[in-house]
Amino acid sequence: MRAVEGPRQMAAVLEAALSAGINHLETAPAYGPAEAYLGQALAALDARDPGARAELVLTSKLLPGTDLAAAQQQLRDCLARLGSPQLDNLAVHGLNRPEHLEWALGGPGSELLAWALGEGLAAQVGFSSHGSNELIERALASERFSFCSLHVHLFDQTRLPLARTALAEGIGVLAISPADKGGRLYDPPPELSTACAPFHPLELAYRFLLEEGISTLSLGAAQPSDLIWARCWQAGELQGAAPALAAALQRLQQQAAEQLGTDLCGQCRACLPCPNAVPIPELLRLRNLAVGHGMEAFAQERYNLVGRAGHWWEEHNATTCNRCGDCLPRCPHQLPIPVLLADTHQRLAAAPRRRLWG
Numbered sequence: 049m050r051a052v053e054g055p056r057q058m059a060a061v062l063e064a065a066l067s068a069g070i071n072h073l074e075t076a077p078a079y080g081p082a083e084a085y086l087g088q089a090l091a092a093l094d095a096r097d098p099g100a101r102a103e104l105v106l107t108s109k110l111l112p113g114t115d116l117a118a119a120q121q122q123l124r125d126c127l128a129r130l131g132s133p134q135l136d137n138l139a140v141h142g143l144n145r146p147e148h149l150e151w152a153l154g155g156p157g158s159e160l161l162a163w164a165l166g167e168g169l170a171a172q173v174g175f176s177s178h179g180s181n182e183l184i185e186r187a188l189a190s191e192r193f194s195f196c197s198l199h200v201h202l203f204d205q206t207r208l209p210l211a212r213t214a215l216a217e218g219i220g221v222l223a224i225s226p227a228d229k230g231g232r233l234y235d236p237p238p239e240l241s242t243a244c245a246p247f248h249p250l251e252l253a254y255r256f257l258l259e260e261g262i263s264t265l266s267l268g269a270a271q272p273s274d275l276i277w278a279r280c281w282q283a284g285e286l287q288g289a290a291p292a293l294a295a296a297l298q299r300l301q302q303q304a305a306e307q308l309g310t311d312l313c314g315q316c317r318a319c320l321p322c323p324n325a326v327p328i329p330e331l332l333r334l335r336n337l338a339v340g341h342g343m344e345a346f347a348q349e350r351y352n353l354v355g356r357a358g359h360w361w362e363e364h365n366a367t368t369c370n371r372c373g374d375c376l377p378r379c380p381h382q383l384p385i386p387v388l389l390a391d392t393h394q395r396l397a398a399a400p401r402r403r404l405w406g
């Protein structure tokens with residue numbers, strides 16, 4: 049997704065990935081030229097080392113909503129760009145709304161997935177989702193999908209129970225972008241680094257997900273140096289520190305509790321639903337991160353994407369709260385939710401940044 053400056057950049061990232069022991073490549077037509085560049089890099093690899101090419105697991109994703117003929121053509125085009133007769137994993141890209149699930153289970157998407165499997169164009173089918181927990185739960189329960197890509201992160205554990213359910217049922221779980229969407233952890237604030245020591249915050253986040261049994265970590269590399277933790281893992285430099293891991297996670301909790309005091313949002317979601325559709329837990333999670341761990345830059349980036357990324361992210365920011373008070377008696381921590389939402393907006397509202405893809 050990120051190595052899109054040109055074929056040479058993609059080839060360098062693929063080379064670094066292989067030497068770091070990475071065996072799963074995930075891309076999508078929606079990532080601009082990424083698929084074509086990856087196809088070129090894979091062709092070069094196949095020419096010099098067909099065995100290495102054959103061992104790679106390849107995933108791509110098609111956006112929902114198109115008719116069957118168009119979707120079939122998209123898949124053929126995708127395979128042609130990648131230079132592969134089959135995808136190991138074909139995902140519905142962004143199963144974010146109920147209509148997307150309907151498309152995949154009963155509409156043209158259902159026919160597409162059956163056709164792809166029947167023709168041997170995909171070995172298994174799955175989905176990625178930025179949607180609600182309820183929607184993801186329905187998708188997992190449909191028995192249609194063999195894998196899913198979810199936002200499960202050290203600093204966003206709302207979907208962790210869903211991931212655990214999926215894994216228990218043999219459904220693979222790919223963690224979407226732990227480095228970037230998981231908190232801009234490649235560029236941590238000093239107080240976060242202190243709390244995570246002796247681990248780098250990104251290393252801690254990766255370790256946390258691996259400990260949870262997550263099947264694949266999507267590293268989102270734009271350049272070979274983004275794969276440093278995978279290289280260390282491959283070299284066996286990150287083994288045998290389970291007590292230190294538990295201690296670092298404990299310190300993170302302490303840090304949040306000390307910095308936020310009685311304002312800490314426990315992310316229980318009991319305050320929902322809000323009559324004005326304010327995504328209270330998501331907005332207060334950003335406040336938790338900014339105040340609790342100094343992750344203001346990340347929180348600002350995410351907050352200012354609210355309402356600007358369609359169904360890929362939240363649609364209403366804190367200004368949608370009209371202080372009706374409906375949520376107040378539902379919060380087990382008696383948080384002054386409207387006051388905290390106003391504070392969230394004051395802290396985080398800033399000039400918007402460009403979103404990379406989708």
Ligand code: SF4
Nearest residue numbers: 322369370372373375
């Ligand atoms: S006080 Fe604000 S956040 Fe709470 S329910 Fe009312 S509108 Fe929603």
Ligand code: SF4
Nearest residue numbers: 313314316317319379
């Ligand atoms: S009920 Fe309170 S603690 Fe729970 S998510 Fe809502 S605001 Fe946070």
